[in-house]
Amino acid sequence: MIQAAANSDVVLTGRGIVKRYPGVLALDQVNFEVRRGEVHGLIGENGAGKSTLMHILAGANRADEGVIQLEGAPVEFANPREASDHGIALVHQELNLVPHLSVAENIFLGRELVSRVGLIRSRDQNEQCRRLLADLDETIDPRAEIHSLRVGQQQVVEIAKAINSKARVIFMDEPTSAISDQEVESLFRLIRSLRDSGVSIVYVSHKLEELLNISDRITVLRDGQLVETVEAADADRDSIVRLMVGRKLDDLYVHSPALANRPERLRVESLTLDRKDTSRPLIDGVSFSVRGGEVFGIFGLMGAGRTELLESIFGLHPNRTTGDIAIDGVSCRFRSPQQALKHGLGLVPEDRKHQGLILGMSVEQNISLSNLSEMESAGLLSGRRERDHAQSFVEQFSIRTPNVMQPVRALSGGNQQKVVLSKVLSRKPSVLMLDEPTRGIDVSAKREIYGLIDRLKRQGIAIVVVSSELPELLGIADRIMVMSEGRKTGEFERSAANEEVLMRAAVPQTTAAAETAQSEPVE
Numbered sequence: 001m002i003q004a005a006a007n008s009d010v011v012l013t014g015r016g017i018v019k020r021y022p023g024v025l026a027l028d029q030v031n032f033e034v035r036r037g038e039v040h041g042l043i044g045e046n047g048a049g050k051s052t053l054m055h056i057l058a059g060a061n062r063a064d065e066g067v068i069q070l071e072g073a074p075v076e077f078a079n080p081r082e083a084s085d086h087g088i089a090l091v092h093q094e095l096n097l098v099p100h101l102s103v104a105e106n107i108f109l110g111r112e113l114v115s116r117v118g119l120i121r122s123r124d125q126n127e128q129c130r131r132l133l134a135d136l137d138e139t140i141d142p143r144a145e146i147h148s149l150r151v152g153q154q155q156v157v158e159i160a161k162a163i164n165s166k167a168r169v170i171f172m173d174e175p176t177s178a179i180s181d182q183e184v185e186s187l188f189r190l191i192r193s194l195r196d197s198g199v200s201i202v203y204v205s206h207k208l209e210e211l212l213n214i215s216d217r218i219t220v221l222r223d224g225q226l227v228e229t230v231e232a233a234d235a236d237r238d239s240i241v242r243l244m245v246g247r248k249l250d251d252l253y254v255h256s257p258a259l260a261n262r263p264e265r266l267r268v269e270s271l272t273l274d275r276k277d278t279s280r281p282l283i284d285g286v287s288f289s290v291r292g293g294e295v296f297g298i299f300g301l302m303g304a305g306r307t308e309l310l311e312s313i314f315g316l317h318p319n320r321t322t323g324d325i326a327i328d329g330v331s332c333r334f335r336s337p338q339q340a341l342k343h344g345l346g347l348v349p350e351d352r353k354h355q356g357l358i359l360g361m362s363v364e365q366n367i368s369l370s371n372l373s374e375m376e377s378a379g380l381l382s383g384r385r386e387r388d389h390a391q392s393f394v395e396q397f398s399i400r401t402p403n404v405m406q407p408v409r410a411l412s413g414g415n416q417q418k419v420v421l422s423k424v425l426s427r428k429p430s431v432l433m434l435d436e437p438t439r440g441i442d443v444s445a446k447r448e449i450y451g452l453i454d455r456l457k458r459q460g461i462a463i464v465v466v467s468s469e470l471p472e473l474l475g476i477a478d479r480i481m482v483m484s485e486g487r488k489t490g491e492f493e494r495s496a497a498n499e500e501v502l503m504r505a506a507v508p509q510t511t512a513a514a515e516t517a518q519s520e521p522v523e
Contacts (some may be wrong), residue, residue: 011169012168014067016029016067017063017065020064045213051173087162095151105305111370125142152186195216220244222244258291263292264329274322282305284485285487290464294460297479299470299480299506323511348420348435367419367421393418393419397448414443414446434453454476479491484506
């Protein structure tokens with residue numbers, strides 16, 4: 001009887017799901033079930049099979065073997081529209097909206113309200129859309145065009161579109177990858193509200209803290225197989241990582257002691273970045289120094305100015321930047337990134353796909369981009385030099401690619417990040433600045449990046465790492481500086497740093513308190 005009652009709560013099931021691609025078994029006899037009114041987290045490394053399973057259950061792909069059951073009855077979906085008609089919706093990571101249609105037009109797309117003479121009832125659509133959004137505690141104008149909305153608002157529209165189709169199960173693919181912390185909290189409130197109303201959410205993400213926060217149960221996939229489904233209340237970060245990769249979280253971070261008696265590589269004094277208007281500066285009088293052979297971490301909440309600090313040092317905002325920068329004891333004033341590169345400074349940007357790579361070009365071409373003069377022979381670009389140069393980094397950093405001619409867009413996030421690192425390191429920088437170096441990559445790839453950072457540190461390079469992940473900085477940094485609202489609010493040795501003291505320093509405080517924190521000696 002108890003088992004029967006439990007089964008009656010299952011809304012969607014995949015039994016024995018198998019999916020093969022040429023040379024790859026993407027899913028291997030996966031059994032997955034979603035209960036009514038639950039948030040079910042789905043996690044695994046890149047290539048584990050998360051997206052494949054999600055697309056099969058949502059009608060965007062077809063299994064080679066296995067059965068899908070909805071409310072206990074076998075179903076087959078030829079396409080996402082058929083799945084949607086059965087109450088299964090998919091909110092893609094790359095939002096599936098028409099930019100120049102209105103909010104209401106997108107929500108009713110394919111399900112338009114039509115008059116007897118075949119005309120779209122726009123007024124009725126707008127009114128129903130307004131009520132639907134109000135039920136979601138949103139005040140978005142139904143008449144606003146999608147392109148005018150923030151990404152977080154567009155995501156709400158996607159969810160409203162799913163609800164309007166009477167969705168019973170909504171798959172969300174990396175829903176927080178492009179939204180702010182405040183929008184994440186709003187999204188979580190919406191997800192909990194949907195769950196409480198009986199809608200089931202399958203939440204696909206690589207962010208462990210988010211999954212543990214929002215999920216009722218979590219399923220872990222590894223190499224196309226379902227490893228285990230656990231109650232989120234009984235799980236923690238370490239146990240999930242162990243299921244994902246087969247090792248403890250303690251083994252994730254790689255850290256060697258900072259090299260002793262190494263010279264100062266980078267000194268920044270009173271760096272200030274003015275806004276384009278006349279309000280308070282984006283960066284306000286920040287000072288720090290980094291020696292060769294150490295990792296200097298920078299932590300802060302969203303809006304703290306961490307990315308802008310690196311950009312200013314790198315010469316991206318020369319007309320609005322004041323203060324002093326010295327590389328290897330030599331005072332520098334960079335008017336452009338090209339000047340920064342010539343003085344031994346390297347920057348791996350936060351957004352690798354748009355700022356660090358040209359996705360349509362090959363691995364070879366991307367790695368060579370920052371050092372084309374070294375690829376010349378008799379005044380012409382040497383294909384052989386480019387290939388040999390790229391191949392050396394592929395081997396050195398274990399970049400997983402069939403060959404150096406592979407388009408970089410075809411690589412996983414971790415391997416794309418290694419290509420960006422290779423491009424920057426081909427200039428042989430003495431100071432390497434990394435902005436969110438492991439964002440959007442899986443756990444195994446993160447450990448490889450940590451290993452590369454540690455190796456570069458042992459070679460004597462001064463490394464600056466900006467990260468939003470406190471455990472990451474605590475795991476790899478020798479010293480950590482904290483910023484809040486553009487100011488430096490603290491600096492801590494590795495031995496004195498923990499999540500509590502760093503977060504306390506990161507929370508916005510009064511000017512007097514910030515000045516007091518900055519005046520205190522390094523702990």
